[in-house]
Amino acid sequence: AAAFGLYFPRKEYSENVYIDQPAGIPLLRIHALRDSHGEVAHFHLCQNLIISRARSHENHWFQIREKTGLLYLSKSLDREDFNLLSVGNWMPLSKVMLYVFLSSHPFQEKECDSATRTTVFLSLMNATAPACSSLTARQLCFTEMDLSFHIKENKPPGTFHQLQLPSVHHLCQNLSISYNLLAAEGLPFRYNENTTGVSVTQRLDREERERYELIAKCTVREGFREMQVEVPFLVNVLDEDDSPPFLPNGTDTADAVVEFNRKEGTVLATLTVYDADTTPIYPLESSRKKYTGTIITDDPWISETFRVEHIFDEIHFSPNGSQVRGTQHEYKLVLNKSISVTEHRSFMLDVLVNDTEFHGPERSVMLHFNVSILPVSIQFPNMTYQFTVNRNAERFAQIGKICIENCMKFRGVNISYKLLSPNVSCYPVSILQGREGKWGSLYVNDSSVLRRPECKEIQYTIQATDKQSRKHTKTLLAIVLEGTLLKKEEDCPDSCAVSKHRAECEECGGFGVLTGRCQWRQGSGKGITTNYSTCTPSIKTCPDGTCDVIESKDPAVCPQDCTSGNIIGGHGKGTGNLGIKSGHGICYCFPRQNCYCEKDDIKEQLCDEMCKTVI
Amino acid sequence: LAGPPSPPGQDPHGWRVPVDCVRANELCAAEPSCSSRYRTLRQCLAGRDRNTMLANKECQAALEVLQESPLYDCRCKRGMKKELQCLQIYWSIHLGLTEGEEFYEASPYEPVTSRLSDIFRLASIFSGMDPATNSKSNHCLDAAKACNLNDNCKRLRSGYISTCSKEISATEHCSRRKCHKALRQFFDRVPSEYTYRLLFCSCKDQACAERRRQTIVPSCSYEDKEKPNCLDLRNTCRTDHLCRSRLADFHTNCQASFQSLTSCPGDNYQACLGSYAGLIGFDMTPNYVNASTTSITISPWCSCKGSGNMEEECEKFLQDFTENPCLRNAIQAFGNGTDVNLSP
Numbered sequence: 001a002a003a004f005g006l007y008f009p010r011k012e013y014s015e016n017v018y019i020d021q022p023a024g025i026p027l028l029r030i031h032a033l034r035d036s037h038g039e040v041a042h043f044h045l046c047q048n049l050i051i052s053r054a055r056s057h058e059n060h061w062f063q064i065r066e067k068t069g070l071l072y073l074s075k076s077l078d079r080e081d082f083n084l085l086s087v088g089n090w091m092p093l094s095k096v097m098l099y100v101f102l103s104s105h106p107f108q109e110k111e112c113d114s115a116t117r118t119t120v121f122l123s124l125m126n127a128t129a130p131a132c133s134s135l136t137a138r139q140l141c142f143t144e145m146d147l148s149f150h151i152k153e154n155k156p157p158g159t160f161h162q163l164q165l166p167s168v169h170h171l172c173q174n175l176s177i178s179y180n181l182l183a184a185e186g187l188p189f190r191y192n193e194n195t196t197g198v199s200v201t202q203r204l205d206r207e208e209r210e211r212y213e214l215i216a217k218c219t220v221r222e223g224f225r226e227m228q229v230e231v232p233f234l235v236n237v238l239d240e241d242d243s244p245p246f247l248p249n250g251t252d253t254a255d256a257v258v259e260f261n262r263k264e265g266t267v268l269a270t271l272t273v274y275d276a277d278t279t280p281i282y283p284l285e286s287s288r289k290k291y292t293g294t295i296i297t298d299d300p301w302i303s304e305t306f307r308v309e310h311i312f313d314e315i316h317f318s319p320n321g322s323q324v325r326g327t328q329h330e331y332k333l334v335l336n337k338s339i340s341v342t343e344h345r346s347f348m349l350d351v352l353v354n355d356t357e358f359h360g361p362e363r364s365v366m367l368h369f370n371v372s373i374l375p376v377s378i379q380f381p382n383m384t385y386q387f388t389v390n391r392n393a394e395r396f397a398q399i400g401k402i403c404i405e406n407c408m409k410f411r412g413v414n415i416s417y418k419l420l421s422p423n424v425s426c427y428p429v430s431i432l433q434g435r436e437g438k439w440g441s442l443y444v445n446d447s448s449v450l451r452r453p454e455c456k457e458i459q460y461t462i463q464a465t466d467k468q469s470r471k472h473t474k475t476l477l478a479i480v481l482e483g484t485l486l487k488k489e490e491d492c493p494d495s496c497a498v499s500k501h502r503a504e505c506e507e508c509g510g511f512g513v514l515t516g517r518c519q520w521r522q523g524s525g526k527g528i529t530t531n532y533s534t535c536t537p538s539i540k541t542c543p544d545g546t547c548d549v550i551e552s553k554d555p556a557v558c559p560q561d562c563t564s565g566n567i568i569g570g571h572g573k574g575t576g577n578l579g580i581k582s583g584h585g586i587c588y589c590f591p592r593q594n595c596y597c598e599k600d601d602i603k604e605q606l607c608d609e610m611c612k613t614v615i
Numbered sequence: 616l617a618g619p620p621s622p623p624g625q626d627p628h629g630w631r632v633p634v635d636c637v638r639a640n641e642l643c644a645a646e647p648s649c650s651s652r653y654r655t656l657r658q659c660l661a662g663r664d665r666n667t668m669l670a671n672k673e674c675q676a677a678l679e680v681l682q683e684s685p686l687y688d689c690r691c692k693r694g695m696k697k698e699l700q701c702l703q704i705y706w707s708i709h710l711g712l713t714e715g716e717e718f719y720e721a722s723p724y725e726p727v728t729s730r731l732s733d734i735f736r737l738a739s740i741f742s743g744m745d746p747a748t749n750s751k752s753n754h755c756l757d758a759a760k761a762c763n764l765n766d767n768c769k770r771l772r773s774g775y776i777s778t779c780s781k782e783i784s785a786t787e788h789c790s791r792r793k794c795h796k797a798l799r800q801f802f803d804r805v806p807s808e809y810t811y812r813l814l815f816c817s818c819k820d821q822a823c824a825e826r827r828r829q830t831i832v833p834s835c836s837y838e839d840k841e842k843p844n845c846l847d848l849r850n851t852c853r854t855d856h857l858c859r860s861r862l863a864d865f866h867t868n869c870q871a872s873f874q875s876l877t878s879c880p881g882d883n884y885q886a887c888l889g890s891y892a893g894l895i896g897f898d899m900t901p902n903y904v905n906a907s908t909t910s911i912t913i914s915p916w917c918s919c920k921g922s923g924n925m926e927e928e929c930e931k932f933l934q935d936f937t938e939n940p941c942l943r944n945a946i947q948a949f950g951n952g953t954d955v956n957l958s959p
Contacts, residue, residue, distance in 0.1 A: 011928075144873050148927065150924075150927065236926070236927055238924045239923065239924055278921075278922075278923045278924070279921070279923060280844075280921060280922060280923025280924070280925060281843075281844050281847065281920075281921035281922075281923075282844045282846045282847040282850070282921070282922070282923075282925070283847075283850075284847070312921075313920075313921070314920045314921045325926075573781075573782065574782075575782055575784060575785050576782065576783060576784045576785075577781065577782065577783075
């Protein structure tokens with residue numbers, strides 16, 4: 001804590017200064033509030049005037065009464081002074097800035113570096129002081145600056161503002177200007193008619209109420225005329241750390257199960273801690289340090305394998321109808337590294353949450369995570385795989401997926417699939433690793449083998465291995481060849497995607513086809529749609545929006561999913577700029593070159609109304 | 616010495632006309648005493664702590680000498696050659712003079728003297744009609760058409776639109792950094808009669824207002840997964856010389872003032888709109904928060920959630936965007952084709 005706790009209830013003050021105003025004119029009154037009883041405020045002015053654009057000038061004109069905080073003009077500001085202070089000011093209005101400092105003991109050195117300061121903006125008006133009669137009621141009653149104050153909670157009461165403007169009061173003594181504070185009934189604020197001072201009458205508690213909205217009313221009487229002005233008068237209560245952490249619904253325990261998801265960074269469980277105090281997210285790091293969460297363990301394996309992540313967010317409490325801000329802290333138990341499939345243990349993991357700035361006995365709470373790490377088995381489902389492959393299938397035709405038990409649920413487990421070669425010469429298929437090491441994709445690697453009559457049913461052994469633990473498992477795979485060989489069309493391209501019309505599509509084969517013929521997808525949508533018309537080796541896999549491992553082996557298989565080249569015509573590109581996500585009309589591609597999306601409406605144009613008439 | 620170094624230029628009123636900081640730096644480098652003091656000051660500021668710096672006699676002396684040099688008053692121009700270098704020189708001195716924590720900082724840019732009416736004059740040459748009389752048309756669409764008819768505007772606009780809409784991967788929606796750069800190029804290099812028409816077109820229906828909101832491709836350049844705290848965002852902006860300068864320029868030219876008819880400093884709408892456009896493509900990029908036709912609400916992508924005891928300051932910062940009568944009047948005046956007529 002600071003050596004003294006005096007503070008300003010406002011960050012900024014403002015007033016106008018006119019040319020040739022006489023020395024001695026009071027300009028404005030500054031107040032200070034105390035941290036503890038018995039403190040006496042001393043005000044002091046920094047002897048530099050800061051002119052906008054940061055040029056500073058020695059202050060010859062303004063002084064402050066050390067005891068009362070009254071800022072006054074000590075020397076008349078003449079035209080020459082005005083010009084001097086205006087140089088370098090670009091704006092039509094010249095403003096000078098002064099810092100006022102605060103101390104609980106008389107100032108000895110006239111230094112300008114105390115932390116407790118407020119800023120006074122003085123607008124230098126390029127004119128002599130206006131006559132009182134020419135001022136509006138608003139100008140007579142209040143300055144331009146909002147009446148907005150901040151008062152720290154838990155501090156002794158005191159006067160923090162004076163409604164009367166000292167300069168106006170001094171200049172316009174023949175006017176009667178009176179004030180009142182409205183909507184203050186039942187609130188801890190009082191207006192003193194004699195001094196026009198506003199004070200706070202008791203210690204405030206931010207967790208009860210953090211904002212008071214009152215109205216300052218001013219009445220100007222001049223002979224029989226009476227004018228009234230009302231402006232908002234706002235008080236914000238500043239927070240200090242005076243509330244301990246607490247658990248919503250008393251929940252301090254959560255289950256954390258590690259099974260299929262074993263990847264580093266996985267969030268296993270979350271526990272929440274509330275605090276009625278606010279926590280600024282700016283600057284973030286210092287707030288994190290103020291509210292700590294530490295794993296209590298002397299087991300090095302636990303401290304290496306887990307970490308706690310702390311995030312916090314503003315929430316609202318309603319203690320008595322009015323809303324006040326509070327904080328919700330979330331502590332997440334996170335895997336600090338991927339856990340091997342063989343690991344098997346369970347234990348209680350304790351996390352100590354500490355509100356380091358709260359000075360009380362209940363500054364910490366203990367959170368408990370019930371951790372169970374279950375082993376997962378690497379095994380195939382209780383069956384052998386059997387796939388039938390048409391003899392007319394072409395290279396890169398996708399036959400099927402191989403997957404160990406629960407493989408799609410795995411994260412952080414990397415399984416590799418391998419075909420152990422059969423003892424025969426028939427060897428048409430290969431396997432490729434799917435993304436994220438979850439499954440294996442079987443595809444035709446050598447289509448000439450499919451055509452050989454001696455190859456009918458081929459037995460393979462598949463082996464799946466967990467990369468980390470080297471655990472492996474095997475199963476049998478049978479590939480049955482079926483179908484009769486079709487006569488191959490002449491002049492067919494390698495790629496189905498080249499065909500632009502249904503007829504030419506369906507009479508040709510191409511890379512990736514399953515039954516020897518490409519398939520036509522008839523789009524139905526209008527305009528640019530994901531359901532565009534196109535010719536594909538297999539509607540199931542192409543185009544499906546992802547360029548899978550087999551498609552990416554050769555650009556001729558499915559350029560609709562994999563092209564990175566130009567697409568001409570109306571289209572939308574796929575993720576990562578690969579493939580055609582949406583297209584206009586029919587999309588067709590020349591592999592390694594461009595793709596085209598266009599409407600096939602030549603037929604309609606062949607004979608329109610015009611041509612019929614001519615005939 | 617006989618007196619302070621001769622000023623680089625004087626205007627008829629005897630005021631020193633500021634030179635740009637790159638030029639001022641050259642002038643200072645040619646003068647041994649100035650250049651050595653400038654070097655000293657830069658070393659003083661390298662520590663970045665103002666109080667330690669001012670405690671040092673040598674640093675203080677350097678600062679005092681430099682206040683008399685052309686470096687002290689120097690300014691920069693928007694979109695000038697070596698703009699970044701100019702701003703680096705500017706802040707190298709001014710960071711030491713200000714606290715660096717002030718709510719409003721003075722703009723390092725030269726004041727804008729042109730008026731909105733200059734733009735209207737030019738704009739009417741393209742459109743061949745008075746925008747105010749044609750109430751049925753979609754002004755935002757007209758603005759896009761006008762831009763497409765100009766090679767430069769069309770090229771830079773399609774440049775930023777394609778950069779900002781290019782998907783990188785399933786998790787990364789676009790490259791925000793590249794999008795911001797392309798937007799800055801557009802607003803720096805295309806004349807404001809095109810860019811303002813796109814940005815500040817007036818709307819009578821929602822489709823038009825949505826097009827106006829989409830002008831800067833907000834899904835990439837504006838929105839983010841999370842809304843940071845505005846003071847945090849301001850802090851991030853102030854660590855970057857360009858962003859800091861543009862924000863200071865916005866505060867200088869758009870700060871609502873009670874002392875003018877329009878609420879704008881010097882009743883200069885053009886200056887406010889210019890510094891608003893100057894923020895686009897930085898961390899503090901502002902935009903329309905919705906496609907409302909009746910009320911215009913502008914905000915950077917931030918909120919005051921989690922401000923703690925700084926909530927009042929945060930709200931004040933945010934309200935300079937969301938509830939700023941100067942900015943709102945300037946946008947409306949541009950949309951209506953009206954400017955304040957001021958006798959010089």
